[in-house]
Amino acid sequence: MAERGAPTAGGDQSGGKTPKTARGRRSLRALLDAAAEEFGEKGFHEAAISRITARAGMAIGSFYTYFDSKEAIFTALVRDLSGQVRDFVTPRLAGVQGGIPMEQAGQAAFLAFVRQHKEIYRIIDESEFVDPASYREHYARTAERITARLEAAEARGEISPGAAPGAAEVRAWALMGINVFLGLRFGVWDDGISIEEVTRVSGDLVANGLAPKGERP
Template sequence: MTELSVLRPAKQRRMTREEKARDTYMRILEAAAQVVGEDGYADASVSKITRLAGVAQGTFYNYFESRQHIFDKLLPHMGQQMLDHIRTAVPAGLTGADREEARLRAFFDYLNRHPAFYRILYEAEIFAPKAHDEHFRVLVEGYRGALNRAVERGEIRGYDEQELEAVIYMLLSARAYLAMRYVHDGRGGTGPIPEHVVDAYVKLVTRGLFGS
């Protein structure tokens, strides 16, 4: 008879000190996102955040100087997370209006996955203005790069640099107000964006931006 060897589960690799620190930092940030999303900035206490993150309050201050400090980090963190989600979700080969449609769908998919983002964004203007300004700076610069590449490919014609900057704010405003009207339910939840909304958006950018 052939002796069967007993399969033993592989030992899980221990995290390095740097990995543990990064994991703790991210757990605190994610806990802050949930607390602010549910209770708002005004009622988001350090004790609520650390309780949800499963860390001591002393540990919190190893990573953040104050409650305001984590508020100032929160929106830029989630904004970058959103941009990474959109970048991953949009197929590389798409161009023009097709790419803009995919970006819109990916944006609303992110909102569905992270409903706290909506409240974090809009209350930040009052409670974390530096974070709010940084978030929009990153969004605008990212969009500027995308539209400039579309210009280089010949997909967009007839707009100078200043006009394209105005277009960026128009597109960002469209996302925000479409989310307010069609997706966000006012109670912290979201739903799929209706197809007629996507169709209207695509017609707008096709005829007004990417049209000849």
């Protein structure tokens, strides 16, 4: 995960109010962390700016130094969480050799992140209705990163060629779907099973499919 001292998502975090000082960046970080707690517990509609600032240990007037509204901080939070996932997973793939082991490592890293940030599911799910553009961007950018990894692995001969043009993108969305629901079941609902056990089973599925050995179509 990215350093907690600064926002992680790309672009303008606060509607033209991006802080220029270290103190301002710490304050913005505190607001985003507090918003994650508030939206994660209460949901968008029941969340309150006053409780966000209270959680952050800030005066309510300070909120408007960075955000114009509850909707604005929610949008910034979705982008920030998306950036945190990226920054948590990416370094854990460094040095992993082979396309399939890399996707297994990606699954494990995502599960580890979810277990630390279970609120991400409620926030991302609500963004489909509160801010559909950020919701779509979150998944599209994730799929782009997976697609790039698969294309590189295929070029190195580490995974099979796709069955049709554009196969890497289809595969990427399929793998992302697996990861999302593994995170929900074994990260949010129940984290009692070890990540290693989950990814061993899911990794075998990714590597070998469902067909009996020697009878793959």
